[in-house]
Amino acid sequence: MTHNTYLYIFAAAAVSCLIRVLPLTLIRGKIKNPFLRSFLYYVPYVTLAVMTFPAIITAPQVPLAGILALAVGILAAWKGMNMLGIAALCCAVVFICEIIYPYLL
Numbered sequence: 001m002t003h004n005t006y007l008y009i010f011a012a013a014a015v016s017c018l019i020r021v022l023p024l025t026l027i028r029g030k031i032k033n034p035f036l037r038s039f040l041y042y043v044p045y046v047t048l049a050v051m052t053f054p055a056i057i058t059a060p061q062v063p064l065a066g067i068l069a070l071a072v073g074i075l076a077a078w079k080g081m082n083m084l085g086i087a088a089l090c091c092a093v094v095f096i097c098e099i100i101y102p103y104l105l
Contacts, residue, residue: 065097 060066069090076086
């Protein structure tokens with residue numbers, strides 16, 4: 001059985017185009033509903049969090065290192081540390097945890 005690759009590419013392009021163009025054609029005016037406006041405001045942040053959170057836990061060889069780095073990162077952000085510092089701190093936490101973990105067993 002052979003598959004038509006061009007058909008798959010066309011279908012993917014059509015679906016991708018539809019989900020971008022359809023809202024622009026259906027919604028002409030400014031959205032005035034406060035609930036819908038706040039929902040649409042937070043969609044990019046939620047999408048980023050949903051994609052990032054599992055990677056934080058599963059990327060390190062030791063899942064506990066990811067959980068600890070997440071906790072340290074949240075605490076550092078809460079204290080006002082900048083994003084580059086938080087990223088470096090979380091990487092250091094994972095690095096140290098993965099070096100220490102074999103000795104704890």
